[in-house]
Amino acid sequence: MQDETRHLKAWLLAAPLEEVTALARARRAARGGALGPARMTYSPKVFIPLTRLCADVCHYCTFATTPSRLEAPYLTLDQVLEIARAGAAAGCREALFTLGDAPERRYAAARDWLAERGFARTIDYVRHCAERVLAETGLLPHINAGVLEEDDYRALRPVSASVGLMLESTSERLLDKGMCHHGSPDKAPALRLASLAAAGRARVPMTSGVLIGIGETADERMDALLALRDLHREHGHLQEVIVQNFCPKPGTKMARAPEAGEGDFLRVVAAARILLPDEVSVQAPPNLNDERLVELIDAGIDDWGGISPVTLDHVNPEAPWPEVERLRAICAAQGLPLVERLTVYPRFVTGADRSWLDPAIRPFVLRHADAEGLARDSRWSPGVVDAAPGTVHAPLGRRDKGPVAASLHRILDRAASGKTLGEDEIVALFATRGAAAQAVVEAANALRAEVSGDTVTYVVNRNINYTNICTHTCSFCAFSKTSSKAGFRDKPYNLDLSEVAGRAREAVARGATEVCLQGGIHPSYTGETYLSILREVKEACPDLHVHAFSPLEVSQGARTLGMPVRDYLAMLRDAGLGSLPGTAAEILCDDIRTQICPDKLTTEEWLDVVGTAHRVGLPTTSTIMFGHLEGIEHWARHLLALRNLQLDTGGITEFVPLPLVHMEAPFYRRGQCRKGPTWREAVMMHAVARLALNGAINSIQCSWVKLGMGGAAAVLAAGANDLGGVLMDESISRAAGAAHGQGVTIAELREAAESVGRTLKQRTTLYGEVVPEPA
Template sequence: MNTLAHASPEKLLASLQTMPLSELFQRAQDLRRSGHGTAISYSRKVFIPLTHLCRDVCGYCTFAKAPREVAKPYLSPEDVLAIARAGEKAGCHEALFTLGDKPELRYTAARDALAELGFDSTVDYLESVCALILKETGLLPHINAGVMTEPEIARLRKVSVSQGIMLETISPRLGERGGAHFGSPDKDPQLRVEMIAAAGRQRVPFTSGILIGIGETRLERIQSLLALKDLHDQYGHLQEIIVQNFRAKPGTRFAGCDEPDLDDLLWTAAATRLVFGATMNIQVPPNLSYDAFPRLLEAGINDWGGISPVTADHVNPEAPWPDLAKLESATERAGFSLQQRLAVYPAYVAGSAIWLDKQLATRVLRAVDADGFVREDDWMPGSLEPLPLAPRRPRVNVGIDALLSRAAAGSRLTESEVTTLFKARAGDVDAICLAADTLRSQASGDLVRYVVNRNINYTNVCSYQCSFCAFSKGKMHEQLRGKPYDLALEEVARRAREAWNRGATEVCMQGGINPRYTGDTYLELLRAVKDEVPGMHVHAFSPLEVAQGAATLDIPVRRYLEMLRDAGLGSLPGTAAEILDDEVRAFICPDKLNTEEWLNVIGTAHEVGLRTTSTIMFGHVEHYESWAKHLLHLRDLQERTGGITEFVPLPFVHMEAPMSLRGQSRIGPTWREVRLMHAVSRLVLNPLITNIQASWVKLGEQGVTALLQGGVNDLGGTLMNESISRAAGTQHGQEFAPEQMEAVIRSLGRRFEQRTTLYQQVPKERQEASFGAAPLTDMVMTPFSAKRKHVENVS
């Protein structure tokens, strides 16, 4: 249907006007659902009218005033900050600056006030107060400052995340005597088109739209929409199109004019959806439709615009914003979830490197989830903050029930279907978690397992530059957190013996990609443990280490895996996977194995008889589509080889991660996203991978307890010496003893069981040794410069 947008305005109008309203609305709704699912967005904002003075005299406007009608020409910096801080306290993220057009060109009072403030122009002052907002508050400015030059747009881009100007109409006819724009030079349509194009050249996320009911014809509306579409097709910068309905206001030239009725507004909004297609954000201000605003959703819109719990709509003061609770309730009754966004829309958040100033991009990324919407809570992985208490919300997308049924039956979902599950909001999240927990119960009953193990990270020296890793160190980067080390084999063997004495059945060994290491080094590390404790299961060497080891010996990966297996390797950790999406890997770990290479190493391990775990690291720069790709890669591999024992979601801990410190990533997944990752993985991997594990290191006791009720059946290892996540900033300690494991499981009325790495029963003497274990002795962190000693010296 969007092909209509390529027709002439006359043909497009004829097609739209002959289409039954019911069909028009249905097509608009179908497009909206295709592009936006069940999300209806809004921005929580404060409205800051920097000045009411304006050189234009539009026939319908009550915002613009003369100097005698205002207490002072401009808000002071203190006034601006007071409004902004009130908004911040009320949970707002946007500071909307609306002001008259170039008042200094008309009023002496404006020029004098600017001079007293120390500025030559309104735009100069606006730039300064936007910078003040950014410095003093957490709000992000959005600017509606009228017609500006391209250099002015470029300057304001550094202090705002988005800008906008309403085209209103493409028709110059309305600027003639008696028209709505008579006497308003800044309402010249060509002037506005040129400014919108300039914003496109400057890569500014931009808002525009049309104002209906001011004397234009429907044909002129279509022409205006097509003019905007042409601009967007050229620059890609129009993040939203507003369809605003004229309201007659006393005291204006248009006070006695007829207002467009609701049907006309709905027709225009639906036509706008058909012109711009599925993905454009179409907004109609709800306050201008009063109590009838829920009907606007019939026209295929997906955004309510800015809503303020603090300030009035100064452009339409007679029309108060709907109460947020009322807005949410009405949205949910219509079958949608209300999502708070920033002043910059999710698609432009995803492209922040292109669309936002670097410093602003950092602030934006820290405020959003993987879908680009505002984070629902302040919780983050690795912190000791309590889990957020989310109120029960109604279901909004019953369409996912068919997906849940197919997943429960073991069917392979498509990438778009998995993405749909990850996008779930409101009560749909609970429905997904319930479906996952039902599957968990069918697969595992009430049994929850864990393994007593010890981490041995034998070196933190690494030649790779992964942007998420706070553990590895460059060759001699002692200024980084922790000094470079390379454990002596005696220390590796000693730690394995100590772990055995404390009841461990496994040591998990991984390290950085030390440039001095060869394939023989990994074999030495393996033998150090097996010679000291023959009964210890060695779960070791990421696919990256395996690939490096094989390369240094100039042998195929398969041959090297066989050598490791024959030397006593029991299984491989499915780490270094991060996200199996090469577009994301190119940013977070460009020199690591790519997706195909990682899958090949893991698949080959399975073929030579070595089982592996599987992991995902999520919550940094990737998106839900990346999560879907990752899970389906694992499912397909498991269907082919059957060698994966469990899936372990690893929430990104951001505190010390380099890309977070550089402001290039989000701050980890939200709690909703953590719940969904564990639940959706249970569904998507069913029935091929039956063990879903929660990481106490990332989530803490409270987190894993909650996830055991959402599809998780395994608590992983006690670890004894967790160091990688601690280096990243997690505050959940380095060991979760068997007593703690079983207390968590018991609190839910579930049965507990110690397991081996390969999910076998643990001998009784091992279990007994694991309880009441002696404290760990001090570790010897062999400096990187020290010469490695051979295992033969270990007594």
């Protein structure tokens, strides 16, 4: 290994720059999976310069100063919160705390200021401010406080999502007299490497980096990158490495020092991508390199670091941030959509190892996160009053331009031809951003037109939730009530049979062709209970289609009667059941089910009940509940499970994505899940489902209850063809906090259909023609 590293280092130093950057681009592309380089990221942040005092005197720095040049040694908490609130209002997600190394060691003014407020050290005050920023604004602190001990890192874990410490260089020479770090003991390479190692032991996601052009040699630059590589191999905690170019500043001892040449700088950027493990991002500051942004992309970077819409770069105040839209256009032209991320990188958010995020800060991170651990695309969540960000003309909210990888077109072509996609291909579709995501949406809508034509269908139905009392404790459910869960929006209830029948008669009188019956798993219910509900409804309304009983209820009914599921389903069919809702599916992956509904059916059990229903002649719908703990790989597995079942039995009438409405969900209230899917994810679920289920399930339904009518209309332009039912009474989403009401008029459905240039058509539950009553 040492020989291999030595040879690679020699090649990086001697090979033509074009060859080095080409290899870096290839390494970056390999990180992106099937679609190649997937994205460029950045963190929208607010910059909080907590103190400009520092124990060190680096000869290139204009950030650090003396007490006599400051109104106060530190920002007050009120000043900190004012900056943070402005950042939150502007859409920032990161609060970057920047300060010098332990200024209390050098300045009495710093010691006195801290002591007057009850703090012994600067890092104690940093922790206090970060805690308040987190609690009062929700911004995720990222702390650059210089060299810290392991105990310091552990103390920061509950209040800081990530921490940063630039290595800068491993050259001891830079500490010599006349060199840039003379008089700066905290810049000793061994000390900084020890601090970075301490962060690894403390399980803190870290940012580090190298500073190029401060007197180090080309050989020493590679040594610094290798030192960071070795640290990460040991601890796994580096999330990004910044390759920053020194820029001489007036008023410093290095004001006339030459900068590193562009070729030398780009060589180090490319070397970082080649030497560092794939999971470590490589970043270069765009405000210091505005004239060579494309060249940096070509050298292999995948991240731009933090960019603030509110504050300047206090370390480099002479270099303004680039306009994000301009940066977006530059990235898009290179086939790399620009995507917001959090200060903590995705693998620390979504990975199976939960130890990287302290339990105290994880809920704050999850509120900002999407299914990939990146930043949410807007403030929208399912069920909120706010209008969806997308429109019928731009379902994703914007129409991004840029080249699209040929590999994506191959996947889309396979889907359009009805072939079964692989899990990695479906994951790749869900992961698309920018122009690639736009291509997926357009392909899905074209396929919808081919398969379903230009009509939008709906059913006139009524929901009857006969009880909300349930023995299960699903962590997402705000509808079901037990003695321990009562007291949110609704009280426990159990309708008697006459009330159920009366509601069915009312539905028929209002033109309903279907009644949908579902409820909690009441502790006193047996299989006979469900049969009695069914018989009561059919006796009251013989011609009404009864769409009833989730697979969980069917399983419960069969178990209580001591009979096989198949025999019980046949009894229900013979008693007049017309079809089953394919609910209780949630996510058909047991690693997620064990977390959100451990006492429910397993994936295999759910598929068995639904498949058995099909075999006895009972069609079902199919669903997914998404936007909580699962990732896009789980979405892919879920879709494949449904596709394979349908190819086997053919009994699924439609697929219905159900975005989590989070507001009253118990696991959200406990800080354990995300805020439902983002708008982009909601659109992509409908679009990717259209593609992945093509040739198996032809109808993709959208839930106006979760998306709002405007959101539902936008999704009709992204592969959906059905608006579901008018519902009349809808309790489950309302109990979870949805604001879109319990019913919708046919006029509203027609308006949604016509907004995408399509006609509205009533259907039966099983997609048959509705025969009008004779005059």
